[in-house]
Amino acid sequence: MIVGQQKPFEEIWGMVKDFKKVLVYGCNTCVAICHAGGEKEAEILASMIRMKAAQEGVNMKVGHAAVMRHCEPEYFEPLMDEVRTYDLVLSTACGVGVNFLAQKIGNIPVYPGINTTFYGAVPKPGEFIELCAGCGNCILHLTGGICPIARCTKSLMNGPCGGTDRGKCEISQDVDCGWYLIVERMKQLGRLEDLVEIQPPRDWSTSFHGGPRRVILEHLQDFEEKEEKKA
Amino acid sequence: MAKAAEADIKKEVPPIEKPHEIPPNWEPNVLAIACHYCAFAAADLAGVMRLSYPTNVKVVRIPCTGKLDYIHILHAFERGVDGVFVAG
Known part of the structure; x- marks a missing residue:
């Protein structure tokens, strides 16, 4: 939400x-x-x-x-x-x-x-946490369901930076290191080796960097709108 | 460090209320909101015992203070009540 x-x-x-x-x-x-x-x-x-x-x-x-x-x-x-x-x-x-x-x-x-x-989740009443950045190109299958874009302060794609400190981010002890969480989760899943693969530079055009986004489902659009488009 | 900065920010926020001088002999108009099962029963008992309380306090009974909402208190202030006493 x-x-x-x-x-x-x-x-x-x-x-x-x-x-x-x-x-x-x-x-x-x-x-x-x-x-x-x-x-x-x-x-x-x-x-x-x-x-x-x-x-x-x-x-x-x-x-x-x-x-x-x-x-x-x-x-x-x-x-x-x-x-x-x-x-x-x-x-x-x-x-x-x-x-x-x-x-x-x-x-x-x-x-x-x-x-x-x-966009946030509600882990407990009165607390709201950011888990997704809506970047338009989901890679959660590669990172154990933990988003490096939203949960790593630097949105790094290939592991933590030097600022990771016993599971916390260098910006604040209240912020978990996203990559620490990813590594722990991948260990739990027995898929740590998957992280060895290097992720290439991302195409940010699917995020806001490509301008305001729009999704069109033609089959759900009104018939009249379709006619207008044709005209 | 972060908490100290937060406290500084809180200090800088000006009060919403406009402060004004209190005239002499002024008495606040107080609304007491009392729970049916405890505080209102106590007020009732005080009445039975013929105990008196100041006339500037008006008691309103509610089924439970858990039913009380911010907006009830704000409505009281909007209507000129100076203080709200919630008991339950």
């Missing part, structure tokens, strides 16, 4: 203070799980903005709403008429949601209420 963190309140206040009618718009999927931008957090943030406005003597109406997903129009379109009655939408969805809503909404600004951080 996508992990996000709410922006500092002062930054949010700086964004919203000049608007008269603000909607704090939550997304109830990924960012709700990481307690950053679901309906509950949107309601709390709306309440905090109302109190700050009252303290600062700013006349502002602040509402809140949430939909299941901001990344699919089916979920937010039923609410669009109501959303368009506001001067500003402060979206607590991930960056995808903010971008997508901004494309669809028309002349109303959509501002981000959270910082979108990474």
Whole structure:
């Protein structure tokens, strides 16, 4: 899932203070799980903005709403008429949601209420860890299911650097050395020898280095869209 | 090292609340949120015993303090309550 963190309140206040009618718009999927931008957090943030406005003597109406997903129009379109009655939408969805809503909404600004951080797993309540970098060219079968791109600080492909320190990374004792984990995992699998093979330089064009990415499944696209393409 | 840096960052964050001077003779308006099974029962017993408590405290009974959410407390503050006392 996508992990996000709410922006500092002062930054949010700086964004919203000049608007008269603000909607704090939550997304109830990924960012709700990481307690950053679901309906509950949107309601709390709306309440905090109302109190700050009252303290600062700013006349502002602040509402809140949430939909299941901001990344699919089916979920937010039923609410669009109501959303368009506001001067500003402060979206607590991930960056995808903010971008997508901004494309669809028309002349109303959509501002981000959270910082979108990474794709993560939830090892235990209250902890979120980055395990995949979405590089577009998966090599997990070669590294025992542990990603050297996401979990090695330098994204090295052929073993650890000199900064590995008793299983930890040189950047911090709180960060595991990704390559230490890979070696231990390969030992466990009895496939340590596989790591001897040298990996050639990677083609990063499948990652963001190749520009914004797009996946098209023609068989799922609407017939009309296909016709438009042909025309 | 990292923790010290983190503490410095926390120090730099300005308070959300705008500080203001407290006028003399001011009394806070307090909302007490009490669990039905313990704290509210205690308040009830205090009533039976004819014990008095200040009039600036209002007691609200909830089924369990586990049901209490941040937003309930924030709503109380929005409506002008100065302090919330949660007992359960």
